[in-house]
Amino acid sequence: MVKIAPSLLAANILELKSEIQIIEDAGAHWLHIDVMDGHFVPNITFGPDYVKAINNLSNLTLDVHLMIENPELYIPKFAENGADIITVHYESAIHLHRVVQMIKSYDIKAGVAINPATNVENLRYILNEVDMILIMSVNPGFGGQKFIKEAVEKIKHLKSMLPSEKDVEIQIDGGVNGENASELISAGATSLVAGSYIFKSIDKRKAIESLMN
Numbered sequence: 001m002v003k004i005a006p007s008l009l010a011a012n013i014l015e016l017k018s019e020i021q022i023i024e025d026a027g028a029h030w031l032h033i034d035v036m037d038g039h040f041v042p043n044i045t046f047g048p049d050y051v052k053a054i055n056n057l058s059n060l061t062l063d064v065h066l067m068i069e070n071p072e073l074y075i076p077k078f079a080e081n082g083a084d085i086i087t088v089h090y091e092s093a094i095h096l097h098r099v100v101q102m103i104k105s106y107d108i109k110a111g112v113a114i115n116p117a118t119n120v121e122n123l124r125y126i127l128n129e130v131d132m133i134l135i136m137s138v139n140p141g142f143g144g145q146k147f148i149k150e151a152v153e154k155i156k157h158l159k160s161m162l163p164s165e166k167d168v169e170i171q172i173d174g175g176v177n178g179e180n181a182s183e184l185i186s187a188g189a190t191s192l193v194a195g196s197y198i199f200k201s202i203d204k205r206k207a208i209e210s211l212m213n
């Protein structure tokens with residue numbers, strides 16, 4: 001079953017508690033938390049204390065996407081504060097293998113994300129170590145951008161590379177909506193991140209259902 005991960009970047013920060021309650025009731029599986037540092041991406045968002053606060057509000061899986069430089073400096077705090085999955089960028093982790101091992105040492109899941117211009121082939125030698133690959137279908141930094149359609153081929157290519165004996169989630173993030181969801185799932189995506197499509201909808205439940213169906 002595909003996991004729907006609403007991106008809290010698009011939620012109304014002043015109504016966060018009720019926004020989370022609505023998407024929980026609507027059947028969302030994970031909460032996607034976009035951490036941005038103003039260096040790796042041109043935007044600044046949430047830190048470890050935000051993750052701690054969300055962890056106190058919800059029992060959903062906290063799926064933390066680090067769009068930051070030097071992720072190894074901050075992984076311990078995000079893990080201690082309740083992250084269930086931590087995803088780092090291929091482009092920001094110089095010693096990617098070591099960083100993935102660091103995440104796993106906290107007994108949580110480890111993901112690796114790639115930007116739109118990064119070739120999935122670069123992930124070949126990390127696939128045995130990770131629980132999830134996140135394919136960005138927009139340039140990271142902001143919600144509400146247009147889906148980059150080459151991401152569909154990247155999902156297919158990645159799927160063909162995955163070791164058959166290991167369960168690796170394929171997550172797609174950026175511009176996901178009710179129109180492209182079924183193509184993404186058919187291509188091999190097992191987790192859909194959606195921000196604007198869910199939180200800007202009048203009926204968030206319907207939006208989540210349309211992604212699942």
Ligand SMILES: O=C(CO)[C@@H](O)[C@H](O)COP(=O)(O)O
Nearest residue numbers: 140141142143144175195196
């Ligand atoms: O990581 C990011 C943006 O950098 C995403 O998680 C966005 O938050 C997705 O937002 P939409 O494209 O669905 O509005």
